[in-house]
Amino acid sequence: MGCGCLAALFAVAVPRFTLFMLWVFSDRLSIAFDSFIIGFLGFLLAPYATVFYALAYSPFNGGVSGFGWILVGFGLILDLSSWFGGGKAGRDRYDTNAYA
Numbered sequence: 001m002g003c004g005c006l007a008a009l010f011a012v013a014v015p016r017f018t019l020f021m022l023w024v025f026s027d028r029l030s031i032a033f034d035s036f037i038i039g040f041l042g043f044l045l046a047p048y049a050t051v052f053y054a055l056a057y058s059p060f061n062g063g064v065s066g067f068g069w070i071l072v073g074f075g076l077i078l079d080l081s082s083w084f085g086g087g088k089a090g091r092d093r094y095d096t097n098a099y100a
Contacts, residue, residue, distance in 0.1 A: 015047035049075035
């Protein structure tokens with residue numbers, strides 16, 4: 001299994017840790033993003049989409065193309081579900097009428 005596949009497996013489980021490890025041990029994030037601010041905002045707001053974008057980015061093809069966009073879209077769906085699904089789960093957990 002290649003290093004990219006291992007990073008993708010970690011990305012699904014712990015995307016912020018994966019982004020941190022990519023930042024420390026590789027130049028993948030500096031290749032994919034023009035500025036530190038864009039990568040940092042992705043780390044804070046959309047970690048799944050950011051890590052999939054960084055893994056799918058190819059400087060030889062001029063960016064992300066083809067199946068890479070599907071991965072980035074999947075990451076965006078994971079980000080949105082973690083943002084909006086967490087609120088629903090919290091409301092359901094503290095709903096007093098659910099136990100009546």
